[in-house]
Amino acid sequence: MTLACVPCPPQTFLAAVNQVFPAEDNVNKHVEDNCSLMYLNEATLLNNVRVRYSKDKIYTFVANILIAVNPYYDIPKLYNPETISKYRGRSLGTLPPHVYAIGPLKGPPLLTALSPPAADKAYRDMKVLKMSQSIIVSGESGAGKTENTKFVLRYLTSSYGTGQDIDERIVEANPLLEAFGNAKTSKEERNYHIFYRLSAGASEDIRKQFHLSSPDTFRVRPL
Numbered sequence: 001m002t003l004a005c006v007p008c009p010p011q012t013f014l015a016a017v018n019q020v021f022p023a024e025d026n027v028n029k030h031v032e033d034n035c036s037l038m039y040l041n042e043a044t045l046l047n048n049v050r051v052r053y054s055k056d057k058i059y060t061f062v063a064n065i066l067i068a069v070n071p072y073y074d075i076p077k078l079y080n081p082e083t084i085s086k087y088r089g090r091s092l093g094t095l096p097p098h099v100y101a102i103g104p105l106k107g108p109p110l111l112t113a114l115s116p117p118a119a120d121k122a123y124r125d126m127k128v129l130k131m132s133q134s135i136i137v138s139g140e141s142g143a144g145k146t147e148n149t150k151f152v153l154r155y156l157t158s159s160y161g162t163g164q165d166i167d168e169r170i171v172e173a174n175p176l177l178e179a180f181g182n183a184k185t186s187k188e189e190r191n192y193h194i195f196y197r198l199s200a201g202a203s204e205d206i207r208k209q210f211h212l213s214s215p216d217t218f219r220v221r222p223l
């Protein structure tokens with residue numbers, strides 16, 4: 001299903017009864033948490049996210065999961081320092097859904113889902129429960145996972161950090177860490193990206209030690 005950027009004009013369809021689900025009369029009404037929808041089904045959930053997105057409200061809760069729609073443009077003031085301080089230490093649900101609060105679709109819309117609602121809750125749970133916390137960020141390619149992860153890092157380091165540029169350092173290390181997990185399996189490339197980075201960037205000594213040549217000359221036997 002493709003979500004439109006603006007609410008579509010009402011249309012009439014003929015459908016079998018078992019394909020029809022209840023919805024509120026006012027299709028432009030939206031709620032901050034999909035669980036608060038009077039009728040919860042795939043269509044009402046997607047409509048809620050769509051209506052919110054058309055108003056630049058790209059974040060929506062589903063209980064303690066956060067859905068984010070990639071806006072593909074900078075929404076003014078959404079991530080500025082004032083917004084960061086507004087969310088600091090605030091319980092989940094007391095402020096509108098935001099990646100700073102918790103744990104997130106476009107062009108056609110793309111969705112990223114973060115669980116648990118991310119940043120502030122993860123930090124407070126770490127302090128209170130004295131346990132390491134994980135934030136799961138999931139979504140299709142281009143959904144905004146990397147961007148939202150950066151927002152979370154920036155939020156945590158500017159709210160609770162020591163003032164060093166630790167967020168930049170983590171963000172800069174990201175492509176390198178991703179290279180250990182990403183591999184393309186087309187005919188031209190059959191290894192993890194880190195291998196090509198290593199063969200491209202290694203000094204002469206390292207190349208000799210690991211028997212590496214230029215990445216362009218690397219071939220593996222076809223499976």
Ligand SMILES: Nc1ncnc2c1ncn2[C@@H]1O[C@H](COP(=O)(O)OP(=O)(O)OP(=O)(O)O)[C@@H](O)[C@H]1O
Pocket residue numbers: 070071072073074075139140141142143144145146147148
């Ligand atoms: N919240 C946002 N505000 C503005 N632009 C955004 C936002 N989220 C994503 N984008 C835009 O969408 C692009 C793609 O997002 P991103 O790289 O985070 O996707 P991804 O889910 O990590 O993709 P992949 O899985 O392919 O790495 C970004 O480069 C940025 O231009």
